[in-house]
Amino acid sequence: MIIRRISHFYIDGFRSMRVGRKLWLIIFIKLFIMFGVLKIYFFPNYLNTNFSSDQARAEHVLDNITVYSK
């Protein structure tokens, strides 16, 4: 009963939106560009992509911050 009332609350709310529909469309397009395109093709996590374990990542960073002593 409560779940039905809550779901009706949201369904009625979304149905009565006017400006909101346009905003939801913008949100979905934006999230798709961000997570579906930019994140996957342009912003891979460098350490997660190139190293398989935390130990390897730590060693890589440690190498990077100590290379300056040479």
Added chain:
Amino acid sequence: MIEHVDLSQVNWARAQFALTAMYHWIFVPLTLGLSVLLAFFHSIYVKTGNEEWKRLTKFWMTLFAINFAIGIATGIILEFQFGTNWSNYSWMVGDIFGAPLAAEGIFAFFLEATFFAVMFFGWNRVSKGFHLFSTWMVAIGSNLSALWILVANGWMQYPIGMQFNPDSARFEMQNFWEILFSPVAISKFTHATSSSFQMASLFVVGISSWYLLKGRHQLMAKRSIVVASVLGILASGYVAFTGDEAAYSVANKQPMKLAAMEGLYDGEKGASIAAMGIVNNAKEPGDKQDAFLFDVKIPGLLSLLANREFGSFVPGINDLVFGNKEQGIVGADERIAKGKMAIEHLTVYKEAQKHGYAVQAEQALNEFNKYKDDIGYGYLNKPADIVPPVATTFYAFHIMVILGTIFPLVFLLFLIFIKKGTLHSHRWLLNLGLACLPLGYIATEAGWVVAEVGRQPWAIQGLLPVSVANTNLTTGTVQTSFFMFFALFTVLLIAEIKIMLTQIKNGPEEN
């Protein structure tokens, strides 16, 4: 040393981060401030039962929704950049940032997200009391979200409550409460939120002024102006107070930033504050040139601001770069030498650990611990590398302060003329109110320029310069994503302005 790093790539990565952060901050302060104003408007409606206040609340709620929808997730791109462009940094701070960002997710985001729908869909569907409660929860949740991000930023400006682990290459959290209640984090949070209240008040006053200039929705506009101006004046007072606290904290924790904010090269007792000035761009630390081509100074005020004492000594850029024995200030050259020792011993420790030389590793670690507080300096080439861009920091600080001083006067004038009942006849003031809308954005962005440009070259103050924090990518890769973001954000901004202008032109009836 630092010349090994491709500086053009670092600078493109910095520009990309700055671009994203500045676009993100177009949306955030309005969300923080307008959510509080909505709560006040809604409270007045519930208290009076007057339908005009309901209409007014719903109108500003629509503009809030537009800003929220366009701005949502723009901050996530900063996190993308951490993983790609700033991998050394993101690895090293992961343990510190994990806790505040998780806290944001649990306490703030869910609070905000749960009550958001009730705030928008709740009219005539839930009780008035619960509906109002939800609007307040959205305001509190939005501002709590900002707390955790600003705690993380405050830690970068003043890294405390942690220990560097030489095995994992991570700064590990030792004391969560010390990080949460760091004076820098607290002053950042209070200053950022109060200035956001001020900015949102300017937004409401600006749009209401436009309605009065056009002779439309006059009752709604005047009521909005009254509430926004009262909040604006209160917020302005708090902005001044928290700004003073922030400056005091900068003077103690980041004296170089304060020196750059004021273009102060030679420290002095009873230091003057520059009310305005034109910076001499040819000036270098240690030379004999004047710091300003033109300036107007107020004697003693900088000492009061920095140390709460008129005659006290405020160090200048030269004191911090070259040292000042009389004042007990260690020069950057000495700190660079210590930093290089730290890096050298860390290297020995790493190699000894790799080969299983336990005694040698322990000795190297003991030596490293003696110098580790200055490790960041070891990556610099020369003492003058610790100086941030002085002109940018100086101008941004003064633009912020001058505008922040004008805004409360504007709010006050609006209240005076509304009380007299003559506001509509003072078109100059209505035009000024409208002009203050973009100026509010400029002031709040300038504040972040001071905070971030003024702390260069550091990603983490004194411990990690930006040139070591970044990933060694090609310049072309970063340039490509820079222009993609520039295009995406510009489209989003145009969309926001277009949708918002349409709603404003339509007015409350059409919402």
